[in-house]
Amino acid sequence: MHLLLADAVQPIDPVWFGIPWAIVLTCVMILLGAYTRFGTDELVPIRKDQRDSTVDGFARLTGLIAYTLACVCLLLILYNLLGNLQGADDPTNGWSFAFSLPWIGYGIVSLVAMATRQLVPDGYPEWLSVLKDLSYGVLDVWSKAFFGCWIGAKALGLTDPMSAL
């Protein structure tokens, strides 16, 4: 996405950092999210007789901090990518918003899963598993498959016909 904006009719520079730091921040974001998912099992409370233990409290606190930091990383990445797009007269910019902002959906799905696990701490609700499959599937199809098709069409000169007028 950084590369496409730099290659637009009106090239857009990222706000703060370039591709290498964006990749680093993305990896950090995913690792922090992975800690919350696997290290704390989506912040689910442990057995009833141990819920007030120090270990449980520490795990859930660090998991919550990790998730918050992951959200901060995502916001930094998005603002760095899209912060300079205002006022640019290029259809590519609209598509950039359309393909970038849905990334927030991944965080929302994680948040829904964590909230549900607080309410249903025993076991894993199957409907939640189905919901995650569907929502992550839709997000993946949009942000990878459709994005890829758009990139391919753009490379063939099949998109943004108005810009050629």
Next chain:
Amino acid sequence: MDEQQSLQGNVLFHPSFVTPHDFPAFLRAVVCRVVSGSMLMSGIFTALCALTTTQFDISRASCAISTSVNLVAFYHYAKLIAIREQTGSRVRLSKPGAVPMGQATELKIGWLDMAADAVRYSDWLVSPAPEQQRPRVSDSL
């Protein structure tokens, strides 16, 4: 004997672990198959675009990167299909002999979902890596 065989690898495939769900397994796998097929089609399309585009440098590189991302996602969704059908994931027990007998269905679903999310997170973690291969804009000017 049956339990000993299960310890050789695929615990989720053990008869005691495969459970009837509210949502049929094949329906859950169909969702992943649709996504997997989309990734494959997009990967093939972007690969053809990378080969046929007359715009070099950034456009071709973007298509190539998108191809790799889509094919990696296709591979990971193939893994997810196996997990949802409960036919292919591989989880080793930390303690030999601890076959997961008599566990609640919700707990088994939890383990399956843990395996599915492990595949997802590894996909997301790998996907940004090809971006390091992108040429710098200044190189193409």
